[in-house]
Amino acid sequence: MQHIRRWFACLLTLTVLSVPAPVQSLYLADGYGQHRAYVGLKLFRTLVTSDLGLHERIAQDQTLVFYLIHVNSDEDAQLYRQVLADSFEQLQNAKTRVEVVTLEELLALPGKQIAGAFITQPLNDDELKALVAKSIAEPFVLFSPFEGDVEQGVLGGLSVQATVRPYINLRTLKRSGLNIKSFYMKVAIQYE
Template identity: 50%
Template sequence: MPSFSVLADEFIQRRADVGLKLFRTFVTADLDIESKAQEDQLLVILTYANDASTAQEHQQKLQSTFTSLNNIPVIVRAANIQQILKQTNPKPAALFISQPLNDDERKTLVNYSITQGVIIFSPYEGDVEQGILAGISVQATVRPLINMHTLQKGKFHIKPFYLKVAKHHE
């Protein structure tokens, strides 16, 4: 019989895999995404605090299926939070959180998202409720989950259909 930690790890990995699929949809739902292109490409970053190997695995999965958006090439990279905060050019169009974060790390990314206009998606439970813009809601069905406060504060423009099908966290 598998141990609890093995089952928990498998559950977290499944959330991440589902999240990667919903992340692509979320990025395409950003009505401002084309304006976030720099040097004729969109930079998407899989971010982490200290687990580079998982971020690189997610990078490979995403890069193989997310090569362009509206004829704009998509570049997928992995970077830790500190690298993202120091990077000024090119600025990412979107971030995917590739590992569970602590409260300080999450708050740092929420502030970065709002001040820099970068959409952030996390597949991990509780992150949207703590300010991350988007994630997943796992109930009877899997649905996108949107933090409405962050959406409004960051002045993000998401396609109405995406907002309609998403569960809203007020």
């Protein structure tokens, strides 16, 4: 177990040193949790670009809007906003915009206006159920870097084992009707 911890610490250090300085503060602020969130942002981008129905959520102004969700503190969401905005720039010939919103605000939006949503703060069971239900009824990619959320119905997350891999809830995928590219599904760990 000690060997695994040392190996993970070395991997985390190398990862931190390989990213730009402004992003390094994301790792150092909260350690493992922040690291999961940063890796999650990369996997979120890959999952969103694997959504074959993404073009259906391009607004009339030719913009795809992505949301970072929080409940009562937008501190982490604001840190992640620029990282996500820089990684998206432009998708499917559409401009992109990243907005920070409360869970309440997101639940009030029409699903067709949501290109994807990323959870930045742990949600309680009722909050998570409401968000999962919306992402299924008005299909959009919902991603969480928090352990246990995929098992609770969130479409995408990450699995940290010997390697970090995407984690997909197959039941949510089927119920939402979202169509994800096969290459993403091949590399993802699938939860049924």
